[in-house]
Amino acid sequence: MLDLSGAIERVRGIGEEPPATRLFARVGVVRAHLAARAAIALVAAGFALALFLRLWQIDTIGYNSDEAVYAGQAAALANDAGLKPFFPVFRAHPLLFQTILSVPFHFGVSDLVGRLLAALFGLGTIVLAYKLGALLYGRRAGVIAALILGLMPYDVLVSRQVLLDGPMTFFATLTLYLLALFATTRRPAWLYAAGGMMGLTVLGKETSILVVGATYAFFALAPEVHARLRDLACAAVIMVLTIAPYPLALKLAGNGRTGEQYLAWQLFRRPNHEWTFYPATVPLAIGPLVVVAAAIGIWFVRRELTWRETLLLSWIAVPALFFQLWPVKGYQYLLPTAPAFAVLAARTLAWRVEGRPRLAWAASAAAAVVALSLAFATWQRVERPAAGQLLAGAGGVAGGRELGHWIAGNVPEGAVFLTVGPSMANLVQFYGRRKAYGVSVGTNPLRRNPAYDPIPNPDRAIRASELQYLVWDVYSAARSPFFANKLLRYARRYHGRVVHTESITVTKSDGRRAQRPLAVVYEVRP
């Protein structure tokens, strides 16, 4: 990854120097050589650690609701007979990642394959973070940026899941890198390439259209990076052409109204988190020290910001501001800002002043501390995922897959389930291959995700024997106690009989191990 050509050139030239100078030069070459080797080793170790964190127990816990939906869509695209009835190809988002995932799914649906593909995109983003850091601030910064991103809990956790945000972040970072290349070289071809990648980013997930805003902010705030209007128009046309498959596929291949309905719902839905959600969640996920390092670096150059910092700050500020104001918030929505954070922090940690090696050592030590803090935080999340607590997008659902497999093996085909919320309904459908409705899914089309089917009258459905099982789960109960109680009322009213309890073993505060119920399946009848 490191370029040793400079050192080699110096080795070639030392034969023409006087003996004393030659000796010093030789020592310098050896040191440079060793430093390069150490850097390579460091990068390799960091990459290996990043790889390890992304793959460790990657398949131990089953999918969460969103993963089930995307994998279900991919399976439907792959014409999987078992999942096709429950997961329509067209739901809410574009299908780039699902289309890629559907290719291996033609040979069988596998949780592991889905997660490995997502992790592959995550690893690709690390490489891009290195390239971006190296392009903007030198190889040292590139190495540190890659190390930070590789160990960052935010990126590790999200890119271990079958979510659209990991691939979207990969394409967004590639776009960022291409914009940086354009700004460096001023060659319009890089701008066109950025337009194409921006299109793929949007095909990854439509919310990434915000990168257009970030790009606009960059060109507006960095007048020294001048782009001709013609070149910008060309890039925009390429972007639009790349995005075109999204609406075209909706129109030509199936359900043209799905996207419109989803947009209408997103525009008018109620907030799903407090305004403090991102300030409280994302800095911890990115790593407090990373944020501090990035902020310190920016603070020191606040009066002399170059286009480089402007580009990175635009990449962070536009999505962050937008999602802070947007009522719908999601843990993973700000992931595309993570590489920019990593590069900004790396810029600070790679700081060197000519003739002051101690400062360099201090910066290196700080980088090591940051890396260790990230690795520790990530390891905590990867090694011991919290059971019974669920933040959408933050990980798999413990017990969900096992519950689904029990259903698939023990409940007659054609059974219909009622769950507390749509999340568990998705898992029942994905792993259990049985139709499931969420009792919390409202019938008002303005107040519900159009991808979900409501059950207008569960009482009637149970009385008509159209609905035979209820599933109570600890995750949904914690999020919606009202609907959890409503579900339990149905269980009491309709002769609910517990037919299965899915539990996990937890260690209590006194050190004893105990079984904790995660989900309970009730059989009901009129």
Next chain:
Amino acid sequence: MTRAAVLVATAVVALAAAAAAAAAAPVPRTPISHFVTLMQEHHSFDNYFGTYPGADGLPPRVCMPLDVARPRGRCVRPFHLGGHAVKSLSSDQRTFLAQLGRGRMNGFLDVYRRQGIDGTIAMGHYDARDLPFYWNVAGEYVLFDRFFAAAPVGTLQNHMYWMTGTPGSRAPDVIPRRGFGRLPTIFDRLDARGISWKVYVQNYDPSVSLRTVARRARPGGRGSRLLRLPLLAFPRYVDDPRLSRHVVGLPEFYDDAARGTLPAVSYIIPAGAGEHPPGSIRSGQSFVRSLVNSLVRSPVWTSSAFLWTYDGWGGWYDHVRPPRGYGFRVPALLVSPYARRGHVDSTTLDSTSILRFIELNWGLDPLAPRDAAARTFMSAFDFGHGPRPARFLAADRATATGPEPRRSVIYALYSSAVVLALSVLAWPLAIRRRRTVLAAGEAERS
């Protein structure tokens, strides 16, 4: 001390007797060791399945004359009832004979015209839109299209044939003054051989029996329960706790099914969900569906069979002339893991065929000449293969998903997007590579 010893001895004897009975209980001759049967009310085969594909349904050009004396006069073709309000058509002996028309099967409307009522509704029929679950059952299991009511008329007579192989009394729907005396029932046969049985009664009221209600039941009155459950008109089934304990409320069926403790033979008696016009056919379907679902998810599913039929045609049109002494055709369906899939069985059957099946399966003696001579529905089973996995059938026939998306279009469009983006990216990369090569060449030359 003596009293305690007697109690212990009695208990030991009772246990020994029970054990002996259990030990003596014959093993069924088929894999069916749990048989469930239900009798709904008042619909003809053509009324429910007249348009069912592959069944002997409504003749294509049939048009029923309003007046049999004027065969070229006004006539009514079968029509879809849908949400039409229906009424209870008379279905007594006179109506039956007039509709039969000495085998011409042309008096279905004329009889009502003569009574001064508009009977055109008798030509109405339901289809998959109205009976989605029943039609789903027919598509997945077995539909019988030659299942005749055992008695031409009478709720009581048909229920009696179902349990005893005899009509019980000569006058339709009249219970003899002293009940049915010592007339043997299928439950006597089962009991004698130590084979478990229960009669599950919806809305069961143990206080209703021969002793407490009038002999001639008023429609809808408490006494009408006896017509559907004539066991309550047998003194021994009312007075002997050893027998009466087998007659239980319907909730027990659900519990027994869930626990896997269903008896070998279960009779189910509906109350409000019997589909008797003008009762809701939808609530009847829901009721039957709840029973089928309970069986489907029961541990005994793999050794079970559930057959339900109807006690009479209810005045509705049916085009098949019944054999002498039988009523018009009625719907009948069989659900079992061994039932042939989507099979229309045309064996001539009636409710005594149910008795015959029980007798053959458990090696019991016939009760009466009718059940001794009855054919069974063994042809509806396929015991050559293992039991089918349990499966709930949908309550509707609408397709769950919309039209299939054109997958090739999706792949083509998204692939073209990737190719476009990569092509645009390849261009500056190629330029950079060319410039690097040129620069290296230049450096070498210099």
